[in-house]
Amino acid sequence: HTSRPWVAHSFLDPDTSTCSSTFCFTEDRMNNTTCHSIDFDFPGRFLPPVYILVFIIGLVANGWGLKSLLQNWKKLGNVNVFVFNLGLTDVLYLLTLPFIVVYYFMDSTWVFGDTFCKITRFCFNLNLYGSIGFLTCISVYRYLAIVHPMKVMGRLSVTHSVVISVLVWLLVSVQSLPDMFYTKTSINMTKCYDTTSDVYVEDYLKYYLGWTLTGFCIPLLITLGCYGHVIVTLCRKENIDKVLKQKSLMLLVILVVLFSVCYIPYHILKNLNLWSRVLQQRRTCLGWYDTVYIARQISRGLVSLNSALNPLVYLHGSEVAPAQLRKLFQQARQAVMRQASTPTQMSLMQM
Template sequence: MTVNCTSVNFAFTHQFLPTVYVTVFILGLLGNGFGLKSVYDNWQKIGNVNIFVLNLCLADILYIFTLPFLVTYYALDSRWIFGSVFCKIVRFCFCINLYGSIGFLTCISVYRYLGIVHPLRFKGRITERHSAIITLLVWFLVFLQCLPDLFFEKNNADQVKSCFDTTSDHLIEKYLKYSIGRTVVGFGIPLVIMLCCYGHVAFTLLTKKETDVILKLRCLRLVVILTLLFSICFIPYHVFRNYNLVTRISKYKGICQKWYSNIYIANQIGNGLACLNSAINPLVYLFNNDELLMKCFMRCGRVYQTPSVSMSPTGQFLRNTTA
């Protein structure tokens, strides 16, 4: 059953997104600042993965510095006062951060997979130079993936002060095709790669009894944080973003459903959740480094509750054999 198309109620967006952006700005700035310091202090201890962690941190900081402008935009009831060019730059930075994060998290997952499932075959063969080349390739692919977004209009003729995260109504069908392609290449393929990597890693850890318990715990930590990132930040964003584009096309053609407004709300929640990845990513820096994790335990006083655990000079947890 169709109903008459009505204008979108932006009240929820104007209340929800500024709150999320302010929270992410504060937590993300602190967390990624800590992340940069930890990478610098432990450059030699966390292996070739450190290059990916560093670039993950830089991608977050790039986006975090655009958040004050978005807070201003939504606080002014979706009125953009910084010019159309800068609007596209801000939306482009979000795209770069989102898919750059997914790309580098995928690289970290593959490196973990190679180190656990094929340790002898690849030990010493993957150098920092290889990691640097892979990093440049990730940035290049992400740039190509996000570049078309710069060529889509970010406002309607009757809303010249808007700054859409997608595009104007008359270009929405073309944008949907681009968005689906971006979802498949930038999200779907990395998701499949990570599922395959950690599926094989889990099988290896479960079937090899001689595998060190501490190694299992380290992998479990990373699996948990990546599952958290994808479940909370990335999946809802891509599902509801494309679904909302479909409803916009339908409304543009004069066909509306009552539940379209619910899809719009879900899409805005997805936008907020996607932004949260910049605040959650610092957990990767923490959980990727045993020494940092141990220091956190010490500051929390938890180290005194686990006297059977000590730490090696290389930053790995060891069991204390003398009780």
């Protein structure tokens, strides 16, 4: 093969690439291996429709859920405090999505400044790791209520839930804060990086591996441990209320979907993408770069779905929302029946 000049900019992140064409070809001089082509237009085609859909569904669902909780604030139980905070993290992230959509519609050109770029990325991290944190709290509380009901009866109050929620917000903020000190925009301020520029990518990988461990892996193990024990208890004890069993099993299904679809692929692929960028900085070219790049962009869309899927927790983690939803469906059904009966009545009057 004829040797080509090495491209120093990462072709695995469209925000950090300076390639002028849709496809970028590089070659490792030492291994004499040609890298696969990367379609940089893929995020611009894939992410905006997903973000628009998430924004509409998420804003409506979370708005309805938060409204129902606020209207019945005195009825809030211990778990509902976590559900309320879960909704706040979603709304915080959803309000930044229009700016991200504009960014991609303008061919990945950021016009809102460096500070607001960092704010949008910070809100995303608060949403992601706040959601994981509050879902973990819900899992622990369900575990205590089902496995150790006598030990915790009367000991866990709403005040405890509020204090724990504040601690979750503080912990997530502390974990996310270092991310804001990394470079988030290009020199000409036209790009808004999801991670950071290639200059700091190796250091960022080390930071994000630790973040993945503390912000995702440990909560995941706690959630799996809690619900594993809950399932065993529900199967062994026959005197547990059937409604409680059903709600617990449905909540488990929701958590499995959230972690399997939204959280696990995102963390695996983000770390792989960062590692592939580090390898490229070391002038190592491997054939799986293009696959990781595309999969990484898909995982970014999937992880945003958590803001649209989290409201499902309202249905099974809240005592208030199911009644509100049934009332809403009844009103909608009555309205449809009235509209359907009106033409019939009009035709009878004309006869």
